[in-house]
Amino acid sequence: xxxxTAPKQFSPVEDAENIKRACQGWGTDEGALIAILGxxxxxxxxxxxxxxxxxxxxxxxxxxxxxxxxxxxxxxxNWTLDPADRDAVLTNAALQKAVPDYRAIIEIAxxxxxxxxxxxxxxxxCRYKRSLEEDVASHTMGHIRKxxxxxxxxxxxxxxxxxxxxxxxxxDILHEKAQEMxxxxxxxxRILSTRSxxxxxxxxxxxxxxxxxxxxxxxxxxxxxxxxxxxRTTIRxxxxxxxYYAKVLRNAINTMGTDEDTLSRVIITRAEKDLKxxxxxxxxxxxxxxxxALVRHTSGDYKAFLLALLGRDEV
Numbered sequence: 436x437x438x439x440t441a442p443k444q445f446s447p448v449e450d451a452e453n454i455k456r457a458c459q460g461w462g463t464d465e466g467a468l469i470a471i472l473g474x475x476x477x478x479x480x481x482x483x484x485x486x487x488x489x490x491x492x493x494x495x496x497x498x499x500x501x502x503x504x505x506x507x508x509x510x511x512x513n514w515t516l517d518p519a520d521r522d523a524v525l526t527n528a529a530l531q532k533a534v535p536d537y538r539a540i541i542e543i544a545x546x547x548x549x550x551x552x553x554x555x556x557x558x559x560x561c562r563y564k565r566s567l568e569e570d571v572a573s574h575t576m577g578h579i580r581k582x583x584x585x586x587x588x589x590x591x592x593x594x595x596x597x598x599x600x601x602x603x604x605x606x607d608i609l610h611e612k613a614q615e616m617x618x619x620x621x622x623x624x625r626i627l628s629t630r631s632x633x634x635x636x637x638x639x640x641x642x643x644x645x646x647x648x649x650x651x652x653x654x655x656x657x658x659x660x661x662x663x664x665x666x667r668t669t670i671r672x673x674x675x676x677x678x679y680y681a682k683v684l685r686n687a688i689n690t691m692g693t694d695e696d697t698l699s700r701v702i703i704t705r706a707e708k709d710l711k712x713x714x715x716x717x718x719x720x721x722x723x724x725x726x727x728a729l730v731r732h733t734s735g736d737y738k739a740f741l742l743a744l745l746g747r748d749e750v
Contacts, residue, residue, distance in 0.1 A: 437709075438745050438746040439707060441475050441479060445475070447479070450475070450479075451486040451490055451491075454472075454487065463502045465503070466736075468511065472515055476707060484496070495515065499512050505737065509696075510737060517558070519551065519558040522547070523562050525704075526540055526559065537583060538697075540586075543587075545586055545669055548593060578618070578662040579662050582624060582662070592630075592634075595633050596633065602640070605638045606645055608623070619662070626638070627673075635674075639674050654667055678716060680713045684713070684725060693732045698741070702744050725745065729742060
């Protein structure tokens with residue numbers, strides 16, 4: 436379930452005018468921006484952007500970028516984008532890092548629905564004038580390139596039914612390749628990148644039943660092996676996205692420092708989807724609420740904005 440609270444009735448024109456007012460004068464009223472944008476769903480935010488551009492002949496995202504800075508600016512601008520456009524921006528940002536963040540790419544490729552991923556690929560081409568596939572290929576290399584290009588190019592069958600015989604056969608294929616340490620074998624990549632999520636979950640369950648261990652443990656090896664880590668991330672994203680995200684959040688918020696990019700990405704992309712369920716899992720695993728963890732490890736307008744998306748406004 437979603438965590439944001441959005442009004443059923445609102446005026447995009449009034450919101451656009453209030454946002455403009457918050458950006459005028461000597462200082463920006465960040466609280467007003469959070470109160471508006473932090474409580475509007477994707478459809479409402481799109482209407483606000485359209486109204487803002489029509490009234491002021493200005494792009495709302497560019498206005499926010501000029502007024503704000505830091506983690507708060509990046510978070511609220513990404514949130515204000517259409518979901519597919521946002522995923523395109525997040526994917527591009529992940530690729531532009533000195534070491535590409537394959538986790539962000541795999542999340543988008545393997546957790547979004549086939550239609551959502553197709554929309555991301557269209558948005559990426561529209562925004563960057565290149566295909567997502569070619570950018571992934573040009574910014575990665577070796578086995579990781581083969582895996583990432585395969586999953587971002589996929590259009591999976593999107594139904595709940597699965598074939599038990601196929602699950603049995605392909606669980607054995609995966610086990611065989613794991614035993615041989617043939618982690619880059621084309622059959623392994625074919626299975627992970629083309630089968631439906633329902634079929635893959637059945638295969639992963641059959642793997643455990645047949646071989647007495649989870650497939651992620653079967654794909655163990657050098658902890659520093661980035662390709663193996665990417666393979667396990669792919670499997671975890673398909674097998675149980677909420678459990679995966681709860682672990683990602685735990686790793687992003689720790690005493691050694693906060694990974695704001697990852698923290699923002701998860702909260703922004705799941706607030707209208709299943710963040711409530713992710714929060715519950717986070718609490719069960721860490722004995723602290725995600726809200727309280729954020730209060731301790733973030734600050735200022737950035738903290739206030741993320742708390743709004745979590746459904747908890749600061750008092």
